[in-house]
Amino acid sequence: MQRKSFAEMECPIARSIEQVGDGWTLLILRNAFLGARRFADFESRLGIPPTTLARRLERLVSIGLFTRHRYEARPPREEYELTDKGLALLPLILTLAAWGNRWLMPDNVAIECMDPKTKRALDPVLVDRSTRRELLPGEVALRAGPCASPALREGLRRGIVLGAGAPAAEAR
Amino acid sequence: MQRKSFAEMECPIARSIEQVGDGWTLLILRNAFLGARRFADFESRLGIPPTTLARRLERLVSIGLFTRHRYEARPPREEYELTDKGLALLPLILTLAAWGNRWLMPDNVAIECMDPKTKRALDPVLVDRSTRRELLPGEVALRAGPCASPALREGLRRGIVLGAGAPAAEAR
DSSP: OOOHHHHHHHHHHHHHHHHHHHHHHHHHHHHHHHHHOOOHHHHHHTTOOOOHHHHHHHHHHHHTTTEEEEEHHHHHHHHEOOOOOOHHEEEEEHHHHHHIIIIIIITTOOEEEOOOOTTEEEOOEEEEETTTOOOOOOOOEEOOOTTTHHHHHHHHHTTTTTSSSSOOOGGG | OOOOHHHHHHHHHHHHHHHHHHHHHHHHHEEEEEEEEEEEEHHHHHHHOHHHHHHHHHHHTTTEEEEEEEETTTTTTTEEEEOHHHHHHHHHHHHHHIIIIIIIIITTEEEEEOTTTOEEEEEEEEEEETTTOOOOTOOOOEEEEETOHHHHHHHHOEEETTTTOOOOGGOO
């Protein structure tokens, strides 16, 4: 993928997509959250071609989502472990799970979330940290942050409401 | 991508990844949330090759994330609008934004979320709907849902704690 503009480089969504916006990468991350650590774990669970898996793991280590450490000297074998940066993707994985259950298999739920201590079902919802109010389309806007370039600042001057229905200024 | 197992087909995360786990698709969805509606809007903002864009839009309509409607008869021109199923991906987009700001550009935040009415900053966090407690690694488990196959039910019998640190049963 090419990048269109400097504004694109400033966008945290685009930056995140560049690191994790890939099907195999997301499935590898999912399996790491499920407990997979070794090459063979990922390979057998995902049915991913080994060269594809090796490339993805290499990249996930290089961008700091996994650490790699050797667990066997001969033959050399390594384990992959989620870093804090990788573990911070749990909300992404849970959001995919919740959306899938709600929109792709509403009458056919096969896997659900629960609290491991109380065994109570958990229903993931995205809220604002301080008010705990759900973040809904039409009720969240974007604005320039402290490090926005002048061009981006101008583009966001009036704010952009996400999923507002009417075409926003940015897109005209 | 191939699918490995029937269990894989039951996984809501894998199902979601199959629909939206692609870089261009995610960028197109982001721009739709920002207000883009027309082919030219997406094309100019993203610098995406037109054939790639056409293919992605076609697929997004076919899986029900966009509706398409004609806004000009001659020449025929169409607009794309997020459906409720598409709008339900707002948490995914906001989660990517929050992770990007926190982990990819912590000292360089260019875009942030705010409440369009109060202008107060918003900080997206994933919580359980009923308790409003943040969902953290090691504190969320997966279990079989009502429609799990016997094989999946057996695999999930002891539950899998996400990001628990120690390799979970599933991955051994």
